[in-house]
Amino acid sequence: MKLATLDDGTRDGQxxxxxxxxxxxxxxxxxxxSLRAALDDWAFIAPQLDALYRxxxxxxxxxxxxxxxxxxxxxxxxxxxxVCAAAYLHHHELECRAxxxxxxxxxxxxxxxxxxxxxxxxxxxxxxxxxxxxxxxDFGAELAVxxxxxxxxxxxxxxxxxxxxxxxxxxVTLQNLxxxxxxxGLGLLHAKPATAFAPVAVTPDELGEAxxxxxxxxPLRVVWNGNPVGTLEAGEDMAFNFPxxxxxxxxxxxxxxxTVVGAGVVANRATRRHTPGYASIAxxxxxxxxxxxxxxxxxxxxxxTVRI
Numbered sequence: 001m002k003l004a005t006l007d008d009g010t011r012d013g014q015x016x017x018x019x020x021x022x023x024x025x026x027x028x029x030x031x032x033x034s035l036r037a038a039l040d041d042w043a044f045i046a047p048q049l050d051a052l053y054r055x056x057x058x059x060x061x062x063x064x065x066x067x068x069x070x071x072x073x074x075x076x077x078x079x080x081x082x083v084c085a086a087a088y089l090h091h092h093e094l095e096c097r098a099x100x101x102x103x104x105x106x107x108x109x110x111x112x113x114x115x116x117x118x119x120x121x122x123x124x125x126x127x128x129x130x131x132x133x134x135x136x137x138d139f140g141a142e143l144a145v146x147x148x149x150x151x152x153x154x155x156x157x158x159x160x161x162x163x164x165x166x167x168x169x170x171x172v173t174l175q176n177l178x179x180x181x182x183x184x185g186l187g188l189l190h191a192k193p194a195t196a197f198a199p200v201a202v203t204p205d206e207l208g209e210a211x212x213x214x215x216x217x218x219p220l221r222v223v224w225n226g227n228p229v230g231t232l233e234a235g236e237d238m239a240f241n242f243p244x245x246x247x248x249x250x251x252x253x254x255x256x257x258x259t260v261v262g263a264g265v266v267a268n269r270a271t272r273r274h275t276p277g278y279a280s281i282a283x284x285x286x287x288x289x290x291x292x293x294x295x296x297x298x299x300x301x302x303x304x305t306v307r308i
Contacts, residue, residue: 001046001053001164001203004036005073012036014074016050018200019246024282025067026056032206035201039258042148074121075201076146080258084117084171087113087240088245091267091283095166098286100137104135111248114177116186118260122196128172130193136176137300141279141308142169142221143234145242146201146264149165151254159246160214164257166207168198170308171262175282214241220266222279224308229284230277232268279308 004025012034017023031048032038055061082236088090089107089129092212096103106112122128130137148162204211210218217235221228240248245261266281268276278284285295300306 002200003049003051003075003202003261004067004200005040005075005077006071007073009093012077017049017056019053019056019064020206022067022068022200024056024061024136026052026064028052033039036078036258037135039076039125039146039148039164042257047236049246050281054077058087062109065216069123069199070125072125072133072199073089073123074197075199076197076258076260078120079121079146079260080117082115082116082257082260082262083245084114084262085239085245085248085264086113087117087135087245087263088265088267089239090237090269090281093274094267094283094286094290098289108239113245113249116188116192116195116262120194122194124144124196124199128194128196130174133299133301134175134176138173138175138281139224139279139306140171140173140265140298140307141220141230141232142171142265143167143216143220143261144169145246147242147246147255147257147261149234149257150246150250152250152252153246154250154255156214156241156243159250160243162246162255163204163214163242165201165203166211166216167260168308169262170196170306171265172196173280173282187219214243220279220308222277225304228277230279232266234266270299 002018004016004018006016008014015028015032017028018025029268032045078152091104144167146165148164150162172193172211174191181188182192215235215238220232220234222230248258279285288295
């Protein structure tokens with residue numbers, strides 16, 4: 001299935017089913033008022049949404065309309081919780097090398113997770129409003145999953161069965177605020193403003209054979225002000241897959257339905273055949289520091305656009 005949330009002036013919006021070709025949609029008001037509500041009763045609601053999805057794709061739905069991403073909020077405007085992971089270690093290896101240190105061994109042995117804000121998500125066409133360019137505004141292209149309920153101590157296999165949806169996100173970071181917040185010792189808060197999401201959430205089966213091993217084996221493309229800056233492979237260089245990330249989160253706690261877990265900024269190592277570019281400006285700046293002693297690429301300016 002492909003699901004979206006239409007902006008109807010409420011906090012959680014109106015759940016809609018979107019056709020496979022992304023051309024039409026149909027409100028799901030007779031099934032569930034919002035995606036948040038659907039996730040709370042997924043076993044009962046999902047089959048009904050799937051039936052509407054099939055009708056929409058077959059041209060048999062009663063009230064279809066043209067799908068417009070500009071009308072969309074984030075697919076899940078408010079999550080039960082949100083966790084940021086560091087699955088693409090190359091991104092963090094570059095940061096450590098640029099700072100003259102090595103990536104801690106623990107990062108290679110087990111998933112590293114951090115809590116993040118789970119409210120105020122932005123839709124695909126909403127503006128990110130910030131007070132100062134000097135904060136170092138950076139995009140961060142990543143994939144995320146929405147989980148169902150998970151018991152404490154769930155295994156990766158059990159977690160895999162509870163992956164409800166996949167999301168595409170722009171995890172914005174204010175890079176010039178990061179160092180001071182890390183030095184304070186309580187993690188990032190002001191350096192992590194609102195995250196934006198693509199208009200449609202998809203069930204893993206929508207990816208077909210590209211969903212394998214708990215990863216999305218698909219290209220991730222990033223365009224900044226109309227200029228392509230990254231063509232990366234989301235299924236490569238991912239040290240921990242999504243079931244492993246969810247199982248790590250459930251190690252000492254229950255995981256509530258509607259929890260969003262992001263895999264972190266996608267980063268690939270360059271090869272002789274392919275230079276992947278970057279999914280965040282920081283990745284590029286760290287590489288420039290390693291190669292030439294200083295970062296050259298500037299962070300986002302007011303009015304810039306990013307397409308992921």
